[in-house]
Amino acid sequence: MIIETQDLSKSYGRVEALKGLSLAVPEGSIFALLGANGAGKTTIIKTLLNIIEPTRGRALLLGVDSRAIGPEVLAQIGYVSESQVLPGRLRVAQFLDYVRACYPRWDRAAEDELRRGLQLPAERRIGALSHGMRLKLALACALPFRPRLLILDEPFSGLDALVRDEVIEGFLRHAGETSILISSHELDEVERLATHVGVVDDGRLLFQGPLAELRERARPLLASAPPGAPRASLRDIFVAMARKARGVRPRAEGPRP
């Protein structure tokens, strides 16, 4: 497993953001962490990266306890987040120069290719970039060192369809053998990518496993679907699971077309 958590819990005062979560992400998988806003996805990722410390339990990242991860481990992890703060006064090229120096295995040719592919303007200040461009820049910083693990935290949030496609294409083309953990509530995009899925709701893990297994597992929840209806989408499965977890009766109308 490239990521493993055991009984991972995090509290902010009386609020429990994570409630004894045990997660296992197989190496080589594209693992989608699904959950509504506030379900705890970002808390999981920040705990994995030792940005916040768990209240209880532990997380292993590339076999190393998250509390002890240092530069050697971080040098193998690419990270893209919608909320990542980038230095707005720097130009794109200056920021890439800075990031490049952090990674001993940086591939300059891959960087150039990404920069061209993602159409990043080298002389533009980061503060003048659009949201989508900033995400592309973050991606251009996360891939050229060929990370073993790529963590994407809500990478599609606020992007229009065209830019989403460019971003997805960008990391699919360059990710190679990289394991990917992607957290999102944009289920349609995730469905195109994920091999494995973890469903989080209210700090608890409702399901984890291959996408096919999730569909199998979710069938009883979607039993009311009329015969001949199209296959249930990930969105429908997620909604049904979340409703069940919250004790809400399943909807009778079945999957959306």
Added chain:
Amino acid sequence: MIGSILRKDLQLLWPMVLLVTLIQACLQWTWYKFGFFGEDLAARELLHPLTVAWFAGVIGLTAVVVQQDAVPALDQDWLIRPLQRSHLLIAKLVFVALTICVPMFLLDVARALATGFPLGPALAEVAFKETLVIAWLLVPVLALATLTASAAELLLLGAVLVGVYAVGLSAAALLWGGDSCPTCNTGVVWLQRLLQHLGVLLGAYTILALQYYRRRTQLARAVAVLGAVLLVFLQLPWSAAFALQSWLSPEPGAAARVSFTFAPQDQPAADAATPANPARMGVGRAARALLAGDLNRAAQYLQNRALGNAPDVALQLPVRIAGVPADERLLVDQAQLTLWNTQARKLYSSSNAGPLDLSPVASGEPAVQRLLIPVAFYRSFGASPLRLRLDYSLTLVRLQAQQRMPALARRFQAPSLGRCALNLDPEALSMSLRCKKLGAAPFCLSATLYGTQGRHNPEVLNCDPDYRPDLPSLTYGTSFYGLELPVHDRSGMIHYPVEGSELGEAYLLIRVYAVREHFTRALDTPIKLEEWRAPS
């Protein structure tokens, strides 16, 4: 990696670096143009605002560079980069050293050279000053900046810390009065300040370690608040401070022959003047004293007001002092008064007994020790036989150097004084002596204006005990000091033997005194207070 972080920060902050360097250059230029007497009006007007701007700029730049990679935030880019945290911290320190200290060093040296000081000593003195600026100002600011993610947060934290410190000061003043800071307004206060600076530095390193290696912002903020409280309440007791100062005396045993004895047969003449009584003064006076930096007096006002203290009764005791050589002087650092009854029960104690007037000693008369006793105590015990003990903390100073200068010399220099200038005011009422010196300024100097045929004006003595070794100011590398000599009284009440019209042939004798030994003496005697009451 340090170089990359440094380059990134420079790319981000070069406009601010430029601005701060400009402020530093303007401040140094203003200091230079200020000269000895503030001859340049613009320089005189600009000096204060530029000093404030210098502090704001230096503190702001230090804080902003730390906040480029803020520690408490959760979305900062550096958190997910494979950076050694020690590299990040070193990069910030190097940035501060390069962008603040190096320009400051060069500008300070340039000004010292322009003032006329030689290169070697100027380099050494300025380097020492920059080290202090880093240790006492920039590292603590850097540490505080790691507790916040924005300028607004830093301002809020600063306000909280200042508030905690002010509340602590007020509480200490009400609880302990003048004793809340036993060394304040004395020559040994530098030991307390040094202790505080070292404490702040230790606190800063603790915060930096907690933040960069553990990211424990709440704990580190608690350390900062605790530090603000300790700054008020951790005070060096007078006995310990003076013992340490005595141990540092340059000539131990030099004062062995100095003796103090109570001389009841030499009762001093009645003196109608009674010093201003702090108990009569209210909160307004306390506020003014605080603004003037006189914490002891402010505390005394507040305490007297809080306790509803009545006015004091003044006593005068004759004290015979022997063993002080003619060219040496005695400075009283503190006189502690204790009164016991005949059963050896302590009835009263004060760390500030009152002033000891040493002027009669020169003519062979006993010195006069004035004591201020609370009126309630005096009413109860004034007629009772008591035992009085006065514990003196004293400093013997010797003549270190003297310099004879024509009274109208405009500029001169001397090793013990530095580079000096004399100025007669346009109405020929007084002369001003101002000196600039690399290293510590003499804390005790006198000047006497001599005319022809040996006539001379009264000696003007400026002894403001400050026993610190060379610890320069943070804003400029040279010491600046001086004194005023009156030469004419417009009202005609005082006649000066050497007046303005004779200055062409007159000369000035400047004497500089240096410490020989810090030592203690005690007076212990039976007494009835009413027998020594000073007439009011």
